[in-house]
Amino acid sequence: MKLYRFAHSPYARYVQAAIELADVPCEVIDVRYGDREELARLTGGYIMVPVLERDDGSVLGDSHSIMAVLVRADARFAALVPEADAGPIWAYADWAGSLLEDVAFRLASPALVPRFASAFERSLFVFVKERKFGSGCIEQWSEQADALFAQLCDLLEPTLRTLAARPFLFGKQPTLADCALYGQLAMLDLGAADRVAEIAEPLHAWRQRFEARLGAPPYGPVADVHHGRDALDARLAAASDKARSGALELIVVRTATHERATPDRVELVVDGGVAGDRWAQSGANPGHDVSLMDVRAAGAMAERAHWPLFGDNLFVDFDLSTASLQPGDRLRLGDAVLEITAEPHLGCRKLSARFGREALRWVNHKSVRDQRRRGIFAKVVQAATVAVGDTLVRL
Numbered sequence: 001m002k003l004y005r006f007a008h009s010p011y012a013r014y015v016q017a018a019i020e021l022a023d024v025p026c027e028v029i030d031v032r033y034g035d036r037e038e039l040a041r042l043t044g045g046y047i048m049v050p051v052l053e054r055d056d057g058s059v060l061g062d063s064h065s066i067m068a069v070l071v072r073a074d075a076r077f078a079a080l081v082p083e084a085d086a087g088p089i090w091a092y093a094d095w096a097g098s099l100l101e102d103v104a105f106r107l108a109s110p111a112l113v114p115r116f117a118s119a120f121e122r123s124l125f126v127f128v129k130e131r132k133f134g135s136g137c138i139e140q141w142s143e144q145a146d147a148l149f150a151q152l153c154d155l156l157e158p159t160l161r162t163l164a165a166r167p168f169l170f171g172k173q174p175t176l177a178d179c180a181l182y183g184q185l186a187m188l189d190l191g192a193a194d195r196v197a198e199i200a201e202p203l204h205a206w207r208q209r210f211e212a213r214l215g216a217p218p219y220g221p222v223a224d225v226h227h228g229r230d231a232l233d234a235r236l237a238a239a240s241d242k243a244r245s246g247a248l249e250l251i252v253v254r255t256a257t258h259e260r261a262t263p264d265r266v267e268l269v270v271d272g273g274v275a276g277d278r279w280a281q282s283g284a285n286p287g288h289d290v291s292l293m294d295v296r297a298a299g300a301m302a303e304r305a306h307w308p309l310f311g312d313n314l315f316v317d318f319d320l321s322t323a324s325l326q327p328g329d330r331l332r333l334g335d336a337v338l339e340i341t342a343e344p345h346l347g348c349r350k351l352s353a354r355f356g357r358e359a360l361r362w363v364n365h366k367s368v369r370d371q372r373r374r375g376i377f378a379k380v381v382q383a384a385t386v387a388v389g390d391t392l393v394r395l
């Protein structure tokens, strides 16, 4: 089978979770939001996701219809909808995809916009939403975020009580209902991870149980200590006494998924970022050539041995806050020159998984966003090899 999806689509993640749970081989194809040519050809004109191409060549769209066909046709999927609970399971799955989604997507949408790789994709996403919900709707949802989150918590409250009482929504085994809930969380992870971190505990314990059934943990190794807010504040304060050295203290290259190298020197390439870094060189995120993180913020969250888990490239003893650096500012590092870009950098679900929910809140909270604790992106405007110990100097 082949599943066509957008990473942010809760409906696609729902179907994908069901396929993973049923342990059915499937190729997951990430459709570029701004290029649906293949999808349109495959479906004869349906350009939403999810779309499932089955091994017999049949093509299905719409998450409910896809799951209905799979459950009817294949015992591995039928096992996700035990007969005795079939009515309430389908009802819950449909509720998650309608009433719950209606609040969740509004909460997530404002932060989804900047995640798209191209200006066209960002505009298309806004256009699609504004055509349906009126001009300025994304700004309105951003302003209404607190109220939307309160609504989300109200909607989830009975679910949380169920999950405090038993492992999964319908008992000891996950069902299609759990998959549907998981799909919504996957969207919220991308658009409102800090809000997700604030939802009451039963949801997080359930998610761990659920993800354990899906297979390998999705975010790789995690830091062995997850600090609480007070400890994070204290660790940052303790590091703030010394004068800034400007030094590049650690270089991290993401060589493959969950794999990191920490060389003493690395080449910075114009339009390519850090040589050998799989993410920067994918070209998927213009303006993301190189990511920098302040060693003080990193050190507050984790011991140096765990810094590579942040996934950032250059760990520097430099004030990265908005008071210190603006988009367009240039910095010399050794013989290389970097230019700060406007791309925002906030913590996401991965940061929460690796360093703890408190760390995610500590990084993303509105009151401290101007400190850029999560770091900053830059592009390379003058290529050179840089080395640990080089000093970052404002131009």
Ligand SMILES: N[C@@H](CCC(=O)N[C@@H](CS)C(=O)NCC(=O)O)C(=O)O
Binding pocket: 006, 008, 009, 010, 011, 012, 047, 048, 049, 050, 061, 062, 063, 064, 097, 125, 128
């Ligand atoms: N009822 C459909 C809804 C699918 C849907 O709304 N998909 C969204 C992504 S979450 C989409 O493809 N939107 C097209 C667009 O944004 O241009 C289902 O359950 O699969």
